[in-house]
Amino acid sequence: MDRRNFFKIVSTVSGAVATNACGDKKPLIPLLVPENGIVLGEEQWHPAICTECGAGCSTIVRVMAGERVIERGEEKFRERIASIKKIEGNPLDPVSGGRLCARGQAALQSLYNPDRLRGPMRRDGARGEAKFKAVSWNEALKSVAEKLKAYSGDQILFLTNAPQGTRALTIQRFLEALNAPPARTCGVGDFALERKAAEWVFGWKGAPVYDLAHARYVLGVGADFLGGWLSPVYYSRQFGEFRQGRSGVRGHLVQAESRMSLTAASADEWLPVRPGSEPHLIVALSRMLLDEKPPGRLPDGVAQSIRAADLSALIRTCGIEEKRLRGIAHELGQSEAPLVIAGASVVQSNSFEALVAAYYLNALLGARGVLPPQPEPPSAPITGNVLEAMKRAKVLFLDGENPAYVLRAAQSLDALDIIVSFGSFLDDSAAYADVLLPAHHALESEAAVVPLGMVGVAVTQPFVRPLYDTRPIGQILGHLGVNFEAVNVKDYVAPMLPPEETWDNVARQGGYWKQNSGEAKITAKDVKWSDPVFAGKPEEFPLHFQPYLSLQFHDGRGANLPWMQELPDPVSSAMWGLPAEMDPKTAANLKIANGDWIRVESESGHLEAPVYVHPAALPGVVSMAIGEGHTHYGRYASARGANPLAIVSPMWDEAAGEFAFGATRVRVAKLERKPALIQFSPQDREQGPWGQR
Ligand code: SF4
Numbered sequence: 098m099d100r101r102n103f104f105k106i107v108s109t110v111s112g113a114v115a116t117n118a119c120g121d122k123k124p125l126i127p128l129l130v131p132e133n134g135i136v137l138g139e140e141q142w143h144p145a146i147c148t149e150c151g152a153g154c155s156t157i158v159r160v161m162a163g164e165r166v167i168e169r170g171e172e173k174f175r176e177r178i179a180s181i182k183k184i185e186g187n188p189l190d191p192v193s194g195g196r197l198c199a200r201g202q203a204a205l206q207s208l209y210n211p212d213r214l215r216g217p218m219r220r221d222g223a224r225g226e227a228k229f230k231a232v233s234w235n236e237a238l239k240s241v242a243e244k245l246k247a248y249s250g251d252q253i254l255f256l257t258n259a260p261q262g263t264r265a266l267t268i269q270r271f272l273e274a275l276n277a278p279p280a281r282t283c284g285v286g287d288f289a290l291e292r293k294a295a296e297w298v299f300g301w302k303g304a305p306v307y308d309l310a311h312a313r314y315v316l317g318v319g320a321d322f323l324g325g326w327l328s329p330v331y332y333s334r335q336f337g338e339f340r341q342g343r344s345g346v347r348g349h350l351v352q353a354e355s356r357m358s359l360t361a362a363s364a365d366e367w368l369p370v371r372p373g374s375e376p377h378l379i380v381a382l383s384r385m386l387l388d389e390k391p392p393g394r395l396p397d398g399v400a401q402s403i404r405a406a407d408l409s410a411l412i413r414t415c416g417i418e419e420k421r422l423r424g425i426a427h428e429l430g431q432s433e434a435p436l437v438i439a440g441a442s443v444v445q446s447n448s449f450e451a452l453v454a455a456y457y458l459n460a461l462l463g464a465r466g467v468l469p470p471q472p473e474p475p476s477a478p479i480t481g482n483v484l485e486a487m488k489r490a491k492v493l494f495l496d497g498e499n500p501a502y503v504l505r506a507a508q509s510l511d512a513l514d515i516i517v518s519f520g521s522f523l524d525d526s527a528a529y530a531d532v533l534l535p536a537h538h539a540l541e542s543e544a545a546v547v548p549l550g551m552v553g554v555a556v557t558q559p560f561v562r563p564l565y566d567t568r569p570i571g572q573i574l575g576h577l578g579v580n581f582e583a584v585n586v587k588d589y590v591a592p593m594l595p596p597e598e599t600w601d602n603v604a605r606q607g608g609y610w611k612q613n614s615g616e617a618k619i620t621a622k623d624v625k626w627s628d629p630v631f632a633g634k635p636e637e638f639p640l641h642f643q644p645y646l647s648l649q650f651h652d653g654r655g656a657n658l659p660w661m662q663e664l665p666d667p668v669s670s671a672m673w674g675l676p677a678e679m680d681p682k683t684a685a686n687l688k689i690a691n692g693d694w695i696r697v698e699s700e701s702g703h704l705e706a707p708v709y710v711h712p713a714a715l716p717g718v719v720s721m722a723i724g725e726g727h728t729h730y731g732r733y734a735s736a737r738g739a740n741p742l743a744i745v746s747p748m749w750d751e752a753a754g755e756f757a758f759g760a761t762r763v764r765v766a767k768l769e770r771k772p773a774l775i776q777f778s779p780q781d782r783e784q785g786p787w788g789q790r
Contacts, residue, residue, distance in 0.1 A: 144607025153548030155190035212731030216566030242578035286652035289480035294452035303470030310338035314432035320440025325646030373629020553610030632746030633762030650724025665777035692772030
């Protein structure tokens with residue numbers, strides 16, 4: 098769809114939008130009597146925003162006449178509604194470019210999920226029992242407002258995964274009015290390390306943007322940019338350009354990761370580095386390059402430190418042949434458009450050092466593809482050790498974050514005086530809440546979202562009536578006895594626009610965007626690399642354990658969407674329950690075959706899961722996607738599979754203070770149970786057990 102046609106479609110329907118979306122009281126019509134507001138069979142397309150992760154993709158949604166069944170006493174009624182039938186990428190948005198990832202498509206199943214909370218509720222059982230009873234908004238808000246009066250400062254903790262934009266700023270204003278510290282995130286899937294390293298090296302506030310499309314030779318280190326890292330739709334599109342978008346040029350990708358991720362599987366070469374050896378790999382390559390070429394934009398002190406590095410020790414740590422590394426260093430150095438994309442898809446105790454070293458390597462190469470982000474607004478939630486903050490807190494507000502799932506924080510939740518959840522679902526953490534105050538779904542709300550690192554803002558205005566008795570988040574917070582002003586989308590967006598752009602235009606096209614540009618100027622002067630630290634003695638726990646952000650479930654929030662459960666995993670083709678991946682040699686030693694049940698045990702706990710014997714898994718490394726194993730998360734996700742984060746020890750990246758969820762050692766034992774792995778592809782089943790070949 099081109100820009101002109103898109104405008105035409107949106108502008109011809111915008112009048113109908115206002116009429117249908119404004120929440121006016123529609124009469125209840127007994128079975129099958131149509132209502133005249135929406136023309137049957139006619140579609141409308143409206144701009145919206147995907148909030149299934151923080152990337153901030155702008156979308157367009159197809160709205161048609163639909164109906165819902167509601168109950169009043171003993172009677173059932175069908176009510177005519179404007180319903181969303183399909184979600185696509187907004188072709189005007191340079192992030193999504195008219196495309197979406199699978200989770201973005203499945204956001205529809207979040208809106209119409211049968212397990213959505215219908216209205217406010219109060220706890221009616223013990224903490225964690227997940228027993229609630231419906232109450233009125235007045236009663237629910239009054240009870241929270243009364244209790245809130247007794248607390249201030251860091252007794253109040255607000256956890257949110259709201260992307261930067263109107264929601265995050267509204268929360269910030271609410272907390273400032275309460276004299277409480279800024280909101281925080283749980284630390285999985287928030288890419289805090291990428292942002293902190295960019296701030297350290299360049300002084301930037303935000304995650305850098307990589308111009309992959311114009312690079313010719315790319316080294317990816319630890320960043321599964323086609324899977325669950327940062328902005329998967331943006332980088333998938335960039336990858337398409339990198340490979341096929343230029344006549345006669347095919348970009349070459351070398352991917353270094355300790356798991357064969359989707360990106361590694363799509364690369365020309367995969368470097369299977371040992372877990373936590375990413376800084377060593379990058380410094381080794383830098384050291385080799387410094388033998389071949391001048392230091393470029395590398396600060397003198399950094400160049401000296403790298404020259405003094407013990408190359409043999411670095412190579413030994415990462416476990417890749419020297420000859421192979423020298424070849425890659427040479428090719429990188431010779432490329433006319435080299436680029437290093439480093440990330441922490443699996444956070445280790447030294448991931449910050451890897452990211453810093455990668456930014457320096459780009460400077461040494463003279464790479465031009467590291468672009469400054471749009472500076473993050475001051476409302477960006479702070480990251481770091483949330484468990485410590487929870488110890489000090491008495492009041493916890495939950496807005497999309499799930500500490501009971503991500504941080505095994507059930508005990509800490511139990512110790513709080515009051516927990517309030519604004520989420521649309523009763524998840525593992527909301528099960529501990531005292532009051533549930535469900536806010537409108539993102540597809541029912543007005544909002545502005547700043548895409549991760551990109552210059553611009555995506556905008557959405559309501560176009561379907563809220564399905565249930567929910568409220569806008571600003572309105573809920575505004576009724577908790579705190580004097581503050583919720584953020585208005587137009588007021589938020591207007592100051593970001595250049596003089597030639599109008600609010601009406603931005604609202605109609607779904608946002609305003611500009612290409613990132615500018616130079617990466619280094620302000621830091623230091624480089625470090627330290628050996629990774631792991632929880633668990635190698636003698637007792639001989640294997641590394643790597644939970645990772647998956648395409649389907651991200652940090653676990655996608656698990657309640659049946660399309661995501663049904664989507665075959667790109668590696669194992671497993672559905673409705675993801676397995677632990679293990680290499681054939683380790684599996685053979687333990688007499689484990691594909692589909693067997695295993696017990697994975699760490700210092701901090703154990704889980705049971707089916708195993709996928711992955712021919713390309715790194716020997717001694719067990720990997721598992723984050724997402725399954727919820728105690729509570731609706732009918733599709735509750736008590737399904739195992740939560741890999743439940744056995745992760747509380748380790749932290751030492752330089753940046755972030756949750757190092759990849760720094761745990763485990764041992765594995767076979768369980769005597771029937772194979773339970775459901776795979777879409779019969780190939781693995783036909784090949785038979787790996788351990789017996
Ligand atoms: S990357 Fe996918 S889940 Fe994230 S905002 Fe874009 S479409 Fe949504």
